[in-house]
Amino acid sequence: GMNMAYVPAGDFAMGSDRGGRESPTHVVFLDAYWLDRTEVTNDLYRKCVQAGSCAAPSACVVGSPTYGDGSKGNHPVVCVDWYQARDYCRWAGGRLPTEAEWEKGARGTDSRMFPWGNSFDSGRLNFCDQNCDSGHRDTGTNDGYGLTAPRGTYPGGASPYGARDMAGNVWEWTADWNADDYYSRSPRENPTGAASGSGKLLRGGSFDAPADETRVTFRNAIDPSFRGNDVGFRCVVPAP
Numbered sequence: 001g002m003n004m005a006y007v008p009a010g011d012f013a014m015g016s017d018r019g020g021r022e023s024p025t026h027v028v029f030l031d032a033y034w035l036d037r038t039e040v041t042n043d044l045y046r047k048c049v050q051a052g053s054c055a056a057p058s059a060c061v062v063g064s065p066t067y068g069d070g071s072k073g074n075h076p077v078v079c080v081d082w083y084q085a086r087d088y089c090r091w092a093g094g095r096l097p098t099e100a101e102w103e104k105g106a107r108g109t110d111s112r113m114f115p116w117g118n119s120f121d122s123g124r125l126n127f128c129d130q131n132c133d134s135g136h137r138d139t140g141t142n143d144g145y146g147l148t149a150p151r152g153t154y155p156g157g158a159s160p161y162g163a164r165d166m167a168g169n170v171w172e173w174t175a176d177w178n179a180d181d182y183y184s185r186s187p188r189e190n191p192t193g194a195a196s197g198s199g200k201l202l203r204g205g206s207f208d209a210p211a212d213e214t215r216v217t218f219r220n221a222i223d224p225s226f227r228g229n230d231v232g233f234r235c236v237v238p239a240p
Contacts, residue, residue, distance in 0.1 A: 001044055002092070004034040004237065005105065005161040012109045014100055014183070016217040021180040025111075028100050029189045035097065035105040036234035038151035038164050039076035039172065042067050045088060053091040055084055057227070064229035066148065074150045076170045076232040082200045082224035085173040089235035096175040097236040099219070100191050102203050105236075106167070107216040108160030115159040115166045120211045124157035125168030128208050136210040143168075147207055147229070163234075167214040170232035171202040178221035199223050206230035 009032040015025045045067070048054035057065035057079040065079035066072040080088075082096075089095045097105070106115050116124050122141040130139045131146035143149075152164045159166050166172075176193025178201050193201070199221035205214030208230045212218070 001047070002040070002235075003037045005037050005159075005163045006032070006239070007035055007101070007105050007161050008032050009239075010109065012104045012107070013111045014103055014186075014217075016113070016215075018217070021178070021219050021221075022183070022217045024183055026183055026186060027188065028104070028186070028191060030100055030104055031190060032239035033097075033101055034094075034237040034239060035101070035161065035163055036236070037162060039170055039232045039234050040085075040088060041074050041151055042069075042077045043073035045077040045080070046073075048088045048091045051091065054088050057084070060227040061229045072148070072150075075148045076151060076165075078148065078170055078229050078232050079227045080232065081227045082173050085233035086175075089233070092235055094235040094237040096173055096233060098190075098192050099174045099176040099201050099203065101236050102166075102172065102174050103216055105161055105163050106159050106204070110160075113215050113217065115163070115216065116157055120214070121156075122211070124154050125165070125205075125214060126154065126207045127168040127205060127214055128210055132208055134208055138211065145207060149207070166204050166216070168205050168209065169207060170204075170230050171206045171209070171220060171228070172204045173231070173233040174201045174203055176201045178219070197221070202231065
């Protein structure tokens with residue numbers, strides 16, 4: 001039930017020169033792969049649970065997960081940790097994207113900072129606007145949702161390959177361990193992240209994230225056992 005976007009083989013510029021764990025900018029070559037066009041939804045995840053290959057999401061904050069809400073079957077599944085995301089992707093015939101695969105799928109090959117271009121546009125994503133409870137909310141913007149939005153709600157936010165919601169909605173698990181200096185020693189071809197690290201890397205921002213954290217180069221690391229009401233995932237399948 002998931003449509004996928006084709007990402008051709010080739011080079012792209014990964015990272016930025018802002019400093020910290022997202023620097024330096026470096027050229028990476030990736031083999032071709034298919035990327036889920038949207039985040040995995042409650043309805044899709046339920047198929048894996050019913051098949052006996054996935055554990056159902058557990059409560060992580062008051063009112064979450066949305067997994068049991070029949071009206072939110074088309075919303076991204078949340079309150080799943082890294083291991084649950086990994087198990088789903090395996091069951092579906094793929095795997096979690098590497099950080100490099102996630103970033104190329106979000107930005108393409110022209111070094112853009114958001115899936116749609118280089119300037120933030122509050123009408124193209126679900127981020128921490130006036131509906132958000134956090135202190136960093138943007139009170140001058142209303143994207144229509146205080147929590148998750150249905151998958152694909154913002155077609156204007158699509159990446160160059162047609163993948164949606166790669167900025168905002170929910171943070172997305174990637175396969176890689178975090179190491180803050182990894183970009184300075186990353187292999188040029190098909191990097192898979194550090195052998196171990198301080199956490200698994202999340203990408204893309206969420207409905208609770210400020211605008212700056214929805215940039216395609218922003219890296220967020222957290223323990224793989226973490227479950228959040230703004231954390232989900234999508235999968236990849238290597239192209240033959």
